[in-house]
Amino acid sequence: MYCDAVAEWSVLLASLDPIASSATPDAVAAYGRDVRLRFLAIGGLAVLALCSLLLDVVTGPSSMSPLTVLQGVFDPSSLTTAQQAIVWQVRLPYALMAMMVGAALALAGAEMQTVLNNPLASPFTLGVSSAASFGASLAIVLGVGASFIGADWLVPLNAFVFAFGSVLALQALARMKGSGVENIVLFGIALVFAFNALTALVQFLSSAEALQQLVFWTMGSLSRATWGNVGALAVVLAVVAPFSLLSSRGLTALRLGEDRAMSFGVDVKRLRFLSLLRVSLLSATAVAFVGAIGFIGLVGPHIARLLVGEDHRFFLPASILAGAVIMSLASAASKIIVPGVLMPVGIVTAVIGVPVFLVLIFRNGGRA
Numbered sequence: 001m002y003c004d005a006v007a008e009w010s011v012l013l014a015s016l017d018p019i020a021s022s023a024t025p026d027a028v029a030a031y032g033r034d035v036r037l038r039f040l041a042i043g044g045l046a047v048l049a050l051c052s053l054l055l056d057v058v059t060g061p062s063s064m065s066p067l068t069v070l071q072g073v074f075d076p077s078s079l080t081t082a083q084q085a086i087v088w089q090v091r092l093p094y095a096l097m098a099m100m101v102g103a104a105l106a107l108a109g110a111e112m113q114t115v116l117n118n119p120l121a122s123p124f125t126l127g128v129s130s131a132a133s134f135g136a137s138l139a140i141v142l143g144v145g146a147s148f149i150g151a152d153w154l155v156p157l158n159a160f161v162f163a164f165g166s167v168l169a170l171q172a173l174a175r176m177k178g179s180g181v182e183n184i185v186l187f188g189i190a191l192v193f194a195f196n197a198l199t200a201l202v203q204f205l206s207s208a209e210a211l212q213q214l215v216f217w218t219m220g221s222l223s224r225a226t227w228g229n230v231g232a233l234a235v236v237l238a239v240v241a242p243f244s245l246l247s248s249r250g251l252t253a254l255r256l257g258e259d260r261a262m263s264f265g266v267d268v269k270r271l272r273f274l275s276l277l278r279v280s281l282l283s284a285t286a287v288a289f290v291g292a293i294g295f296i297g298l299v300g301p302h303i304a305r306l307l308v309g310e311d312h313r314f315f316l317p318a319s320i321l322a323g324a325v326i327m328s329l330a331s332a333a334s335k336i337i338v339p340g341v342l343m344p345v346g347i348v349t350a351v352i353g354v355p356v357f358l359v360l361i362f363r364n365g366g367r368a
Contacts, residue, residue, distance in 0.1 A: 038314040041307040045321035049099065052328035056095040059332045061340050062086055097225035098331035098345065099324045100233045101286045102296050106323020107237075107244060108282040109297025110304065110316055114251045115275045117181050122297035123283035126170065127191025128163050129294065132287040133218045134195040134202070135162030140214045141206040155217070156229070160288035166191055167280030174272055220293040220346020222331060229289045236285045240278045241320065247271060248312035255310050293346050295353020296323050302356065326352065 057073065058066035064083060072079040072087045079087060109122040123129055135158040173187050199218070203211055216223075250271045253261040258268050287293065300323030301315075307322075308314040330348040337343055 038308040049324045052325050056328045056332045059335045093225040094222045098327045102323035102327025103320045104282040104286040105297040106300030106319045108279045110301040110319035111275045115272045124294040126188030128283045129292040130192045130195035131166035132159040132163035134199045135159045137199050137202040141210045156288040160284045163284035171276045217291045219344035220291040221344045251312040299356045
C-alpha cells in the first residue's frame with residue numbers, strides 16, 4: 001500500500017514537472033489512464049449513491065408502491081394527506097439523513113486513517129461514538145444538559161458536546177511533545193472503554209422507560225431524523241468537505257511518512273491538527289443525530305482505497321460516496337429484514353462491518 005502511494009506521488013510530481021514529463025512519457029500516459037479510471041470509479045459510486053437513495057425512499061412498511069412514492073417525491077399533490085406525511089416527513093428525511101451520515105462518517109474515517117497512519121482508525125474505534133453515547137445517556141436518563149435548550153435538541157446537543165470533547169482530547173494528545181501516533185490510538189481505545197463503562201453505570205441507575213430509550217439510541221437509529229437535523233448536518237458537511245479536499249495533496253504526501261511529507265513542504269503538525277478538527281465536527285454532528293453508528297468510518301474508506309488508491313484527490317470523494325452508499329443500503333435493509341419492523345440501523349452496519357473489521361485485523365497483524 002505504501003509502495004503504491006510512493007509510486008502515485010512520484011508520477012504525480014512527474015506529471016507536474018515539464019522536464020520529468022518529457023523524460024517519462026510512458027509513466028505520464030499510464031498516470032493519465034489511471035486518472036480516467038478513477039473518475040469512472042467515482043462516477044459509478046455516484047450512480048450507486050443515487051440508486052441507493054431512491055431504494056431507501058421507496059422502501060418501507062406502508063402499502064404504497066415504489067412508483068407511487070417516486071411520483072409523490074416529484075409531485076406531492078398526487079398523494080393523499082397521509083401519504084404526503086409518510087413520504088415528506090418520514091421517508092425523505094430518513095433517507096437523506098442516512099446518506100449524509102454515511103458520507104460524514106466515511107470522510108472522517110478516511111482522514112483519521114491518514115493522519116494517524118492506522119488502517120483501523122475511525123470515529124467508532126477511537127471513542128467518538130462511545131463519548132456521544134455517554135453524553136446522550138446523561139440527557140436521556142438524568143436530564144443533564146443545557147437548561148435553555150429545548151427537549152428535542154437536548155440529547156443531540158449533549159451527544160455532540162461529548163463527542164467533540166473526545167476528539168479535542170485526541171488533538172491535545174497529538175500536539176503534546178513526544179506523543180506518537182501509537183499513543184493517540186491507544187488513548188482512543190482507552191476512551192472507548194472508559195465511556196462504555198460510564199454509560200453502563202448510567203444504564204444501571206436508569207428507569208425502565210429511560211433505559212429502553214437509551215438502548216435504542218446506542219444501537220443507532222434514524223427515527224429522530226427531521227428536516228432541521230438534515231439541514232444542520234448538510235451545512236456541516238458542505239462547509240467541512242471542501243477544506244478536506246483542499247488538503248488532499250498534503251494528506252497524500254503524509255501517507256508516505258512524516259519525513260517524506262515534510263520534505264515536500266507539508267506542515268505535518270498543522271495538517272494533523274486541522275484534519276482532526278474536521279473529523280471532530282463531522283463525526284460529532286453525525287453521531288449526535290443518529291446515535292452510535294459503527295464501522296461506516298472504517299469500511300467506507302477501505303472500499304474507496306480499493307477502487308481509487310491512495311491519491312486523496314480521488315480517495316476522499318470516493319470515501320464520501322462509498323459511505324453514503326453503505327449507509328443508504330443499510331437503512332433500506334433495516335426496513336425489510338423483519339417485515340413491518342424498523343430495526344436500528346446500527347445493528348445492520350455492525351453486521352456488515354464486523355467481518356470487514358476482522359479481515360483488516362488479520363491483514364495488518366504482521367505490521368501491528
